[in-house]
Amino acid sequence: DTGVSQNPRHKITKRGQNVTFRCDPISExxxxxxxxxxxxxxxxxxxxxxxxxxxxxxxLLSDRFSAxxxxxxxxxxxxxxxxxxxxxxxxxxxSLWEGRDxxxxxYTFGSGTRLTVx
Amino acid sequence: xxxxxxPISMDSYExxxxxxxxxxxxIATNDYITWYQQFPSxxxxxxxxxxxxxxxxxxxxxxxxxxxxxxxxxxxxVSLSDTAVYYCLVAFSYIPTFGRGTSLIVHP
Numbered sequence: 315d316t317g318v319s320q321n322p323r324h325k326i327t328k329r330g331q332n333v334t335f336r337c338d339p340i341s342e343x344x345x346x347x348x349x350x351x352x353x354x355x356x357x358x359x360x361x362x363x364x365x366x367x368x369x370x371x372x373x374l375l376s377d378r379f380s381a382x383x384x385x386x387x388x389x390x391x392x393x394x395x396x397x398x399x400x401x402x403x404x405x406x407x408x409s410l411w412e413g414r415d416x417x418x419x420x421y422t423f424g425s426g427t428r429l430t431v432x
Numbered sequence: 433x434x435x436x437x438x439p440i441s442m443d444s445y446e447x448x449x450x451x452x453x454x455x456x457x458x459i460a461t462n463d464y465i466t467w468y469q470q471f472p473s474x475x476x477x478x479x480x481x482x483x484x485x486x487x488x489x490x491x492x493x494x495x496x497x498x499x500x501x502x503x504x505x506x507x508x509x510v511s512l513s514d515t516a517v518y519y520c521l522v523a524f525s526y527i528p529t530f531g532r533g534t535s536l537i538v539h540p
Contacts, residue, residue, distance in 0.1 A: 318475075349530075356519055356530030357476065405475050420466060421528075423475030 318424035326430045334392045335427045339408030349405040396431045436531040450507045454520030465503045466521040
């Protein structure tokens with residue numbers, strides 16, 4: 315098990331371009347989460363999947379953002395028509411949810427993809 | 433409305449014990465309290481998780497009072513490599529939310 319893998323580690327793009335990030339979670343984890351983090355702030359929740367189903371989306375996730383998790387394995391996060399305000403670290407995390415009555419959130423995070431929009 | 437409240441920064445010296453307290457007045461009955469550590473340009477790393485009373489692992493202890501409205505992360509004998517941002521995480525409405533965290537600086 316190599317943990318949560320995110321690619322690319324860094325991405326520089328011009329304003330208006332589309333970008334796509336990939337996350338490979340821990341293989342036995344059925345939940346996958348996307349967060350965004352800007353300098354000096356904590357990670358902000360964007361969306362999460364249980365298997366292939368997208369269960370929750372933050373209001374931060376504008377129409378330009380779309381996430382998929384086909385077949386419940388890896389996930390992609392696409393940003394269309396990037397803006398300078400999209401510059402941030404995009405973090406992916408995964409966890410094993412077994413449906414217990416008491417919720418717990420022991421995520422394993424990847425190292426993130428740092429996006430710079432110029 | 434802030435969901436968790438922590439000190440923005442703390443300073444300590446090598447070898448000392450560091451206690452970081454997080455306030456979470458609106459914690460729900462089925463929420464766990466989880467603490468993460470983050471170094472620059474890395475994702476957060478799980479440190480410890482608890483529901484009530486005291487939990488201890490090889491790196492930290494977590495103290496949770498009976499009302500569960502706060503929690504304290506205790507790091508024994510910190511070293512320079514413990515310099516990082518520490519986040520207290522409690523799930524609200526099943527959407528886990530990070531605050532700004534506590535920036536801990538350990539001095540020689």
